[in-house]
Amino acid sequence: MTRTAAGTRKRRSPRGLLSGLFGFALLAALSSVCSQAQSPTTPTFRTLEFFVDLGSVEAELAAYQFEFVESAQSAVVVGIEAGRDFPETPYYDPKALRGSRVIVAAYTLAAESTRGKCHVATLHLMETSADPKYQVDLIVAANAEGTPTTATISWTEGQ
Amino acid sequence: MTKRANQPSRRAWQTLCWVFCAIAASAVWMGCNTYISDGRKTPQSAPPGAHYLGGLGLLAQRANSVDARAVMPAEELWIIIPEPTGQQRSDAEPPAGSLLALTSGHVEVAVPLRHTDVAASIKGGISAVTVAQSFHNPYDTKIEAKYVFPLPHEGAVTDFVMVIGERRIRGLIRERELAEQIYSAAKHQGHVAALMTQERPNIFTQSVANIEPGKSIDVEITYFHTLPLVDGEFEFVFPMVVAPRFNPPHVGGNGIGATPRGQAGTSGQRVEVGYLGLRERSGHDISIAVTIEAGLPVREVRSTTHAIEREQPDSGLVRVQLRPGDKIPNRDFVLRYRVASETVQPEFVCTRDDSGGYFQLTLHPPHNLHVVPRQPMEFIFVVDASGSMKGRPLELAKGAILRSLSHLDVHDTFQIIRFSNEALPLTPAPVPATVSNVERARRYLDEMSSAGGTHMIHGVRAALAGSDDPERQRLVSFMTDGFIGNESEIFRAVLQHVGDARLFSFGVGSSVNRHLLAGMARLGRGAVAYVGLDEGVANAVDRFYERVARPALTDIAIDWGTLGVSEQVGGAGDVFYGRPATVLGRFSGTEPTTIRVRGRQNGEWMECTVACDPTRASQHQAVSQLWARKRIQALTDGFLRRYDPADGAAVRRLALEHNLLSAYTAFVAVDASQVTAGREGVTVGVPVPVPAGMRYETSTARPGG
Numbered sequence: 001m002t003r004t005a006a007g008t009r010k011r012r013s014p015r016g017l018l019s020g021l022f023g024f025a026l027l028a029a030l031s032s033v034c035s036q037a038q039s040p041t042t043p044t045f046r047t048l049e050f051f052v053d054l055g056s057v058e059a060e061l062a063a064y065q066f067e068f069v070e071s072a073q074s075a076v077v078v079g080i081e082a083g084r085d086f087p088e089t090p091y092y093d094p095k096a097l098r099g100s101r102v103i104v105a106a107y108t109l110a111a112e113s114t115r116g117k118c119h120v121a122t123l124h125l126m127e128t129s130a131d132p133k134y135q136v137d138l139i140v141a142a143n144a145e146g147t148p149t150t151a152t153i154s155w156t157e158g159q
Numbered sequence: 160m161t162k163r164a165n166q167p168s169r170r171a172w173q174t175l176c177w178v179f180c181a182i183a184a185s186a187v188w189m190g191c192n193t194y195i196s197d198g199r200k201t202p203q204s205a206p207p208g209a210h211y212l213g214g215l216g217l218l219a220q221r222a223n224s225v226d227a228r229a230v231m232p233a234e235e236l237w238i239i240i241p242e243p244t245g246q247q248r249s250d251a252e253p254p255a256g257s258l259l260a261l262t263s264g265h266v267e268v269a270v271p272l273r274h275t276d277v278a279a280s281i282k283g284g285i286s287a288v289t290v291a292q293s294f295h296n297p298y299d300t301k302i303e304a305k306y307v308f309p310l311p312h313e314g315a316v317t318d319f320v321m322v323i324g325e326r327r328i329r330g331l332i333r334e335r336e337l338a339e340q341i342y343s344a345a346k347h348q349g350h351v352a353a354l355m356t357q358e359r360p361n362i363f364t365q366s367v368a369n370i371e372p373g374k375s376i377d378v379e380i381t382y383f384h385t386l387p388l389v390d391g392e393f394e395f396v397f398p399m400v401v402a403p404r405f406n407p408p409h410v411g412g413n414g415i416g417a418t419p420r421g422q423a424g425t426s427g428q429r430v431e432v433g434y435l436g437l438r439e440r441s442g443h444d445i446s447i448a449v450t451i452e453a454g455l456p457v458r459e460v461r462s463t464t465h466a467i468e469r470e471q472p473d474s475g476l477v478r479v480q481l482r483p484g485d486k487i488p489n490r491d492f493v494l495r496y497r498v499a500s501e502t503v504q505p506e507f508v509c510t511r512d513d514s515g516g517y518f519q520l521t522l523h524p525p526h527n528l529h530v531v532p533r534q535p536m537e538f539i540f541v542v543d544a545s546g547s548m549k550g551r552p553l554e555l556a557k558g559a560i561l562r563s564l565s566h567l568d569v570h571d572t573f574q575i576i577r578f579s580n581e582a583l584p585l586t587p588a589p590v591p592a593t594v595s596n597v598e599r600a601r602r603y604l605d606e607m608s609s610a611g612g613t614h615m616i617h618g619v620r621a622a623l624a625g626s627d628d629p630e631r632q633r634l635v636s637f638m639t640d641g642f643i644g645n646e647s648e649i650f651r652a653v654l655q656h657v658g659d660a661r662l663f664s665f666g667v668g669s670s671v672n673r674h675l676l677a678g679m680a681r682l683g684r685g686a687v688a689y690v691g692l693d694e695g696v697a698n699a700v701d702r703f704y705e706r707v708a709r710p711a712l713t714d715i716a717i718d719w720g721t722l723g724v725s726e727q728v729g730g731a732g733d734v735f736y737g738r739p740a741t742v743l744g745r746f747s748g749t750e751p752t753t754i755r756v757r758g759r760q761n762g763e764w765m766e767c768t769v770a771c772d773p774t775r776a777s778q779h780q781a782v783s784q785l786w787a788r789k790r791i792q793a794l795t796d797g798f799l800r801r802y803d804p805a806d807g808a809a810v811r812r813l814a815l816e817h818n819l820l821s822a823y824t825a826f827v828a829v830d831a832s833q834v835t836a837g838r839e840g841v842t843v844g845v846p847v848p849v850p851a852g853m854r855y856e857t858s859t860a861r862p863g864g
Contacts, residue, residue, distance in 0.1 A: 045831035078829040094818035124831035
């Protein structure tokens with residue numbers, strides 16, 4: 001109900017009231033959508049686990065180095081952790097560090113080096129799009145004598 | 160169908176109205192929620208009982224004993240009500256079952272930092288220091304811990320590991336903006352994360368997000384540092400607390416704020432430190448262990464600040480640790496030692512990596528820097544008489560001046576300038592050091608008391624105002640704790656006004672701002688000495704006069720032979736008796752060569768040679784990072800004259816390539832493997848004790864004043 005200039009009451013039609021409310025709701029919804037659109041894409045966090053496979057249980061792993069690249073520029077490494085089978089916390093090469101590229105390495109002086117397929121490292125990542133493109137290359141794997149050994153590297157989604 | 164039947168009933172309209180209202184309300188709520196989750200905060204209101212005193216920009220709480228009307232214009236002041244029972248709980252702290260416990264007359268305040276463990280290994284005058292900070296959540300809700308803490312101003316912070324239980328997650332160096340974005344996103348999504356940023360070269364902030372109730376998270380930092388060799392003694396210093404700083408009103412929010420515990424956001428500064436109250440202690444304690452491997456017999460190991468335990472399994476190996484009873488982190492830890500050597504040789508230490516070679520050369524002053532009749536001096540003593548100097552620090556400063564005056568003769572002139580809110584000279588111009596003038600100075604010092612803010616800029620300008628005395632070498636000596644938040648402004652003023660004068664300063668107190676004092680000495684082509692609260696000033700002053708009695712080796716030029724040196728930093732200044740110079744740089748040569756160092760003493764050229772074989776020299780991997788840290792310092796000094804974006808980019812690049820924390824870079828670590836339960840936690844600062852020797856009622860009430 002609204003009051004006219006003459007002081008008489010004028011009944012607002014239900015259609016008008018509905019239109020007003022609809023407009024308000026539309027504006028509010030648009031405001032919400034706009035405010036969400038203004039904020040950057042919400043990043044997500046995940047981990048990737050990296051495995052060095054020596055191919056044979058006889059071969060041992062005392063050191064490794066690999067390069068990890070996310071080629072779509074939609075992820076950055078935010079933490080580096082040792083794998084379950086290689087307890088040394090890996091280092092990274094700061095000179096090679098770019099937003100989505102990192103060279104990771106570790107070595108161990110442990111008497112019993114790791115053998116077989118080893119979970120060597122876990123990378124913690126922040127992804128800014130749903131379609132990152134990951135690539136990993138093993139630069140070197142070596143035994144306790146420092147001799148390079150034949151090996152492959154693979155990764156899986158973190159547990 | 161009738162016309163009436165085509166229209167909705169009144170009940171239907173009402174239902175529709177409610178539906179639209181619900182949609183609108185939820186949409187508005189979603190918008191608000193998005194706004195908050197972007198990390199923007201609503202302004203924090205003043206704490207209960209706080210009153211803003213208009214016009215002076217003051218924030219004062221209801222004071223029982225301090226008269227807020229005594230405040231000078233432009234003086235930053237807040238007044239703390241002493242907490243008689245300690246039962247007043249901070250608004251910023253989440254509720255918990257047993258936060259406070261009364262022990263030996265002190266209220267023990269639970270804080271989210273339980274322990275700091277420092278392990279230092281010193282080899283060849285370079286220390287590698289690991290600092291482990293153990294954060295713990297004693298509250299019953301999730302928290303983010305924030306800790307503002309000091310490290311040596313020339314330390315190169317190069318490694319950062321977040322430890323969660325048995326898991327160790329190495330953090331990465333990133334551009335500061337990116338690191339802050341990563342940390343913020345992780346925090347809002349419930350991931351445990353840690354971020355370390357640099358606020359000053361000697362002040363850092365550690366933030367640890369999403370610490371669940373009862374849980375602990377450690378952060379391990381590693382830094383390297385070249386120990387200064389002062390009057391034949393190596394000096395290892397670990398600062399433990401950031402003292403309250405005075406921020407002149409014109410610095411805006413770029414200073415370092417000080418607040419009472421639990422009143423974060425009330426200082427008006429972006430970075431602020433909370434201080435424990437008069438009878439409060441936190442459970443945070445510290446342990447320090449230092450191992451010295453000198454390669455030569457180590458002797459005269461002593462700490463001038465703490466009780467230590469030491470063992471020396473052999474002559475070249477010493478292990479030192481803090482006595483268990485001396486574990487309150489409220490003053491610098493200073494450890495000094497000598498290395499037995501008949502002749503002090505220049506030391507060349509290097510390292511090589513894919514990008515080339517890096518070296519550090521320490522040049523000792525020639526042994527034949529004999530005592531010569533010194534040039535008459537015009538000595539300007541500048542005394543910090545602000546509130547923070549009250550008590551023992553001001554007494555030490557006065558003692559140092561009187562001792563200095565006893566070294567002067569009638570050919571010298573002197574001036575004493577005291578500064579706090581303004582600078583006041585003893586006399587309109589420097590006066591000869593006659594008996595009567597020295598007596599006048601003594602009376603002036605006797606009457607001098609401390610109060611007010613640390614407006615050091617007035618002291619710098621007054622002291623460095625042009626001298627028209629061509630017969631005398633002007634020496635300017637600042638005696639201060641350096642508790643200010645506008646260091647860059649002071650550095651700029653020194654550069655602009657120093658002219659031919661030299662700055663030889665004394666840092667006085669238990670937690671001196673060494674970044675400021677050392678920077679002033681560097682830019683003022685002088686040196687700095689520190690006097691702790693438990694030390695006498697006589698030795699420091701006498702050593703100082705030994706230094707100025709022997710003319711410096713000036714105009715130093717270095718012929719590097721075939722070493723192929725580039726991007727040299729340091730060594731451009733003068734070498735003083737008892738103060739070796741350290742030069743760092745890059746090199747490409749691989750052949751043995753001879754380095755020739757030339758300098759002038761009293762107008763005569765002197766030369767010394769250093770045999771150098773880069774393939775057989777001592778190796779230390781940290782040299783590249785120490786070089787980068789010094790290079791960043793040199794570039795940053797250049798910003799004081801003119802900011803060049805190219806130099807800014809160079810600092811950024813250097814810091815990233817050498818894994819260095821800097822003003823432009825930060826370390827960040829995130830545990831992406833799991834999300835903590837519940838909503839985003841409350842941010843809780845780590846309150847720290849007021850430094851030893853500072854008075855809580857005055858100095859803390861006038862932050863750094």
